[in-house]
Amino acid sequence: VNTVAVIVLVLYGIVLASVGFWASRRVRQARDFYVAGHRLGPGLLAATILAANIGSGTTVGVTGLAYDIGAGAIWWTGSAALGTVVLALTIGPRMWRVARDQECCTVGDYLEFRFSVSLRSTVAGFIWFGSVLILMSQLVAIGYVVQAFSGVQLHYGILGGSAVVLVYYVSGGLWSSAVVNVVQVTLKLIAFPIALLATFRVLGGFGALQAGATTIGPEYLSPLSVGALGIAGYVTVLGTSFVISPGLLQKTFGARDEASVRQGLLLSAFGLACFSTIPVALGMMARSYWAAPLSLSGSGWVLPQMLVDVLPPSIGLLTLAAVVSAELSSADAVLFMLSTSMARDFYQRFWNRDVDDAGLLRAGRIAAFVGLSVSVAIALFIPSILGGLSAFYTILVVVLAVPLIAGLYFPKTDNRAALAAVIASVVTWLLALWVTGEFPGPANLWPSLLGITAGAIACLLVTLRTSLGNR
Numbered sequence: 109v110n111t112v113a114v115i116v117l118v119l120y121g122i123v124l125a126s127v128g129f130w131a132s133r134r135v136r137q138a139r140d141f142y143v144a145g146h147r148l149g150p151g152l153l154a155a156t157i158l159a160a161n162i163g164s165g166t167t168v169g170v171t172g173l174a175y176d177i178g179a180g181a182i183w184w185t186g187s188a189a190l191g192t193v194v195l196a197l198t199i200g201p202r203m204w205r206v207a208r209d210q211e212c213c214t215v216g217d218y219l220e221f222r223f224s225v226s227l228r229s230t231v232a233g234f235i236w237f238g239s240v241l242i243l244m245s246q247l248v249a250i251g252y253v254v255q256a257f258s259g260v261q262l263h264y265g266i267l268g269g270s271a272v273v274l275v276y277y278v279s280g281g282l283w284s285s286a287v288v289n290v291v292q293v294t295l296k297l298i299a300f301p302i303a304l305l306a307t308f309r310v311l312g313g314f315g316a317l318q319a320g321a322t323t324i325g326p327e328y329l330s331p332l333s334v335g336a337l338g339i340a341g342y343v344t345v346l347g348t349s350f351v352i353s354p355g356l357l358q359k360t361f362g363a364r365d366e367a368s369v370r371q372g373l374l375l376s377a378f379g380l381a382c383f384s385t386i387p388v389a390l391g392m393m394a395r396s397y398w399a400a401p402l403s404l405s406g407s408g409w410v411l412p413q414m415l416v417d418v419l420p421p422s423i424g425l426l427t428l429a430a431v432v433s434a435e436l437s438s439a440d441a442v443l444f445m446l447s448t449s450m451a452r453d454f455y456q457r458f459w460n461r462d463v464d465d466a467g468l469l470r471a472g473r474i475a476a477f478v479g480l481s482v483s484v485a486i487a488l489f490i491p492s493i494l495g496g497l498s499a500f501y502t503i504l505v506v507v508l509a510v511p512l513i514a515g516l517y518f519p520k521t522d523n524r525a526a527l528a529a530v531i532a533s534v535v536t537w538l539l540a541l542w543v544t545g546e547f548p549g550p551a552n553l554w555p556s557l558l559g560i561t562a563g564a565i566a567c568l569l570v571t572l573r574t575s576l577g578n579r
Contacts, residue, residue: 113258113425120429121272124288124436128276131287138468141281142213142448144362152286153363153372156441157356158379159289161188162296163438164249166380167387167431171411174391175398178328181391183342185384189377190343191350196373199351200360202516204369207361215354215512216453222515224523225457230530231507232453235354236479238503239446243483246439251487253431256412257424263488269436270484277440277447278473282362285440292433297379299430300386306423307393307414316396317389328392345556349504352512355445390414443476446483450475502556506537510563518571525570533563 135141148156166185174181206212210221215235220228247266254265276288308316318329327333334342350356363369394410397418411431415424451471456463463471510529514521537559544555 110258113428114260116425116429117254117258117268117432120432121268124291124433125272125275127291128284128288129279131284132280135280135283135469138465138472139213140283141469141472142361142452143207143358144281144283144286146208146362146364147283148286148359148362148368148372149364150368150371150375152290153360153368154375154379155293156282156286156289156359157192157373157376159293159296159433159437160355160359160441161192161350161376161380161438162293162383162434163441164246164435165438166383167300167434168249168252168411170387171391171394171414172409174388175394175410176391178324178333178392179331179388180334180338182331182384182388183334183339184346185380185387187342187347188350189381189384191347192356192373192377192380194347195351195356196370196377199513199516200357200369200373201366203357204360204363204366206516212361213358214448214452215357215508216449216457219511219515219526220457223511223526227511227523227526227530228453228457230527231511232449234503234507234534236446236449239355239442239449240479240483240486241503243439243442243446243479244487246435246442247483247487250432250435250439252409253412253415253428253435256409257415257428266484266487269432269439270480273436273439273443274477274480277443278476281472282359282444285444286359286362288440289437292437293379295433296430297383299426300383302423303419303427303430304386304389306419307390310418310420311393311396316393324395328395341556344560345502345505348509349502352508353504354449354508355441358445358448359441387411394418443480446479447472447476450479502537506533506556506559506563509533509560510567514564514567520571520575521567522571522574524574525567528570529563529567532566533559536562 134145139145166188170181170184173184203218206218206221210217212218212221216228216232219231247270248262250269251262251265254260254268255262258265277285280287308314321328332339360369360373363372391410394414397414398410415428415431419427451468451474455471455475456468460467460471507530510533511521511526514529515526537555540555540558
């Protein structure tokens, strides 16, 4: 066990928890917890969005993916940045206006306002299930990193990371998370470039980037190596999921005005685009160190193992804290989505409609504890990173894309059309998955594309039938 690493992680966890607890002093009512009291300016919104987007997928996951396939891994993070730009210029500001006028705290609130309670409940159920998967992935990533660097067992890393997130999120919800995210994203933007420069120096610079070409082929160096279909898969599934993500949309609900939404999202997209090349370069250079995986148990170990075997100890410790920050910030973003959905979409809507402000605040905190506990239990038995992320992004796009976009841009879309879209999308997607026999994700584009297309057609047909029937 690396005692120094354990001490650093414990101290850093205490710092984050303390910052969150300090920030929570301004959380006095439910709207402070759910929408940060509408106090997020462009800088704070950009920080909390960017902190959420630089998580296990864009650090541990992409580094491992680049180790496996090379420069083509850039499309994972690149698609996320592209989706954030689209969100900033289209759906984000429009959703913020609706949320302000209708006092929405969750995407479920919007779906009920625009369509019906039944659609809200249906979509919320899928989102809750998918959120558990993605939160599990973030917790597993924390466990991998902590285990590789400190030597402690995987489950200790999962439990420790969960405890830190629980303290600073439960204490103040979106507001305390946003303040903590500033600390986390600052560390990430400092540590990862330093780690990249150190890796270049240790492994031989650009020669290390080309090492994969000798074992895999020249396509290892090309961003186009995943092919047109692969690029389309990343952009369609991952890019779209960042446009309609309930977690990101609900963070924008906390913005103080419409300009803050647009500016904050664009700043976040710019930061993510700049960051995107770093984990790809790290993963490709790892090929010069490990020509074959050998002792590595899957590509999820590549970045954690580089911290131990490649980087100087001091830089390794700094990067370790940054990687843990990445996983924690994404975990709190998912926990935010999970807990607010449970409290608003299920508890308040079906269990206690007359709950007062204090009760709703308490429900959000209890929901966070329950959601995190379920995710921890799954993470301890199914330690997968990109698997959970891929499943979540696919479920999100298939279920939510058509009703959300149609509701915002096509006024004639009614509840029946939206429900038909969800049913058609999910049924077609599941049938296509069964036919292909593949796991859901960006690499398996056709089931998702067929599902979305079927949902759009169903929505259009029902809308046309309703319009003709009303004449």
